[in-house]
Amino acid sequence: MNRTGTLYLIPAPLGEAPLTGFLPDDVRQIANRIDHWIVEHPKTARQILKRYGPERQMSELAMRELNEHTRAQDLAPLLEPLLAGHDVGLMSEAGCPGIADPGADLVRLAHRHGIRVAPLVGPSSILLALMAAGASGQRFRFHGYLPVDAGPRLERLRELERDSARFDEAQLFIETPYRNDAMVDAVLQACRDSTWLTVARDLACPEELVLSRPLTDWKKLERPLLKKRPAMFVLYAGR
Numbered sequence: 001m002n003r004t005g006t007l008y009l010i011p012a013p014l015g016e017a018p019l020t021g022f023l024p025d026d027v028r029q030i031a032n033r034i035d036h037w038i039v040e041h042p043k044t045a046r047q048i049l050k051r052y053g054p055e056r057q058m059s060e061l062a063m064r065e066l067n068e069h070t071r072a073q074d075l076a077p078l079l080e081p082l083l084a085g086h087d088v089g090l091m092s093e094a095g096c097p098g099i100a101d102p103g104a105d106l107v108r109l110a111h112r113h114g115i116r117v118a119p120l121v122g123p124s125s126i127l128l129a130l131m132a133a134g135a136s137g138q139r140f141r142f143h144g145y146l147p148v149d150a151g152p153r154l155e156r157l158r159e160l161e162r163d164s165a166r167f168d169e170a171q172l173f174i175e176t177p178y179r180n181d182a183m184v185d186a187v188l189q190a191c192r193d194s195t196w197l198t199v200a201r202d203l204a205c206p207e208e209l210v211l212s213r214p215l216t217d218w219k220k221l222e223r224p225l226l227k228k229r230p231a232m233f234v235l236y237a238g239r
Contacts, residue, residue, distance in 0.1 A: 005082040007110045008034065009097040010089045011122015012048050014230070015205035019051060022204050027120045028052045034089040035060070036081040038106065040067040045091055066090070066102055075109050082115050094230075096124045100144060100174075125232050126172055129200035132210040135170035135236035143173045150186070157190035161237045164195070168238035175233065180226035183233060184218070191215055191235070198234035201226060 010031050011023065019028065032053035039045035042065065046058040064078055082088050090097045090106065096119075097103040110117050126142050143160070147153045160171040175183040180199075187197050193216035201209045201224065209224055212234070 003085050004113070004115050005036075005085050005087040006116045006118050007082055007107070008087060008089045009103070009107070009117065009119040010034075010091045011096050011120060011124075012091050012094050013051070014094050014123050014125055014203055015207075017205045022123045023052075024121055027122065030120065031089060032056060034087050035062060036086045036088045037061055037063045038066045038078055038088060038090045038103075039063055040065065040091075040093045040101070044093060048091070066106055068102055070102060072105070075106055078106060079110060079113060079115065082110065083113065094125075096122055099124055099126060100142060123204045125200070125203045125230070128203045129172060129198065129210070129232035129234055130170060132200055133170065133196075133198035133212050133234040133236065135196065135198065135212075135234050136168050136238050137170070139167055140170035140172060143171065145175065146173050146183075148179075153186050154190040157187055157235070160235055161191045161195055164235060165237040170238075171235040173233050173235075175231070177226075177228045177230055180229065180231050181223070184223065184226065187233070187235065188215055188218060192237065193219075195235065195237040198236070199224070199226065199231055200234070201229050201231040203230075203232065 008030055031049065037045060042063040045063060050058060066078060090103050092101040092103060098107050107117055130137060130140055146156050163169055164171050194214055196212060196214050197218055198212035211224060
């Protein structure tokens with residue numbers, strides 16, 4: 001019986017910060033010996049891997065795509081190098097594979113085939129924001145993107161606030177960076193003054209900023225620069 005390879009879940013930087021600040025040496029060493037990759041976009045993946053091992057020839061790496069356009073029936077062929085005995089790296093555009101990205105479906109399929117899955121240590125904007133928010137770390141939910149239209153968005157925010165208060169639960173979500181200010185405006189309109197809002201911007205980067213205040217304070221303070229900057233939002237109406 002042939003030995004299958006290992007599917008390594010390789011973390012990626014959240015920005016342009018030096019790798020030494022968040023990526024252990026052994027993660028880079030593993031990444032630098034893998035020749036087969038599953039990535040969201042090969043061009044940006046090669047840019048990231050060039051930072052991991054600048055001596056490598058990126059053109060020699062075999063890359064297959066897995067992103068929001070990948071169909072369910074196209075997942076099985078991605079396992080072929082693993083079933084042939086090769087180790088494979090799965091990498092997202094930023095952060096940890098399988099967390100708020102398409103990688104989870106492939107990981108589940110790998111388990112079904114008896115393939116070893118090895119998660120490696122790296123930055124997760126979801127966990128970093130939660131750690132810094134002062135909200136409940138015992139119960140929390142990540143919702144991805146909220147509705148774009150104003151009416152459904154306000155309704156959804158009020159629902160999240162009610163659940164946060166009822167279950168003592170932190171509610172995390174994101175927004176397209178150019179709409180970050182509109183998201184803050186919507187939270188201020190939809191939620192009570194006593195509810196806390198955390199905005200965690202540029203996490204794990206030199207420009208990192210985490211601002212966590214009740215909404216009554218948000219209405220008074222000078223708002224930080226958020227437009228076109230990656231940010232995570234945490235809403236908390238618990239204790």
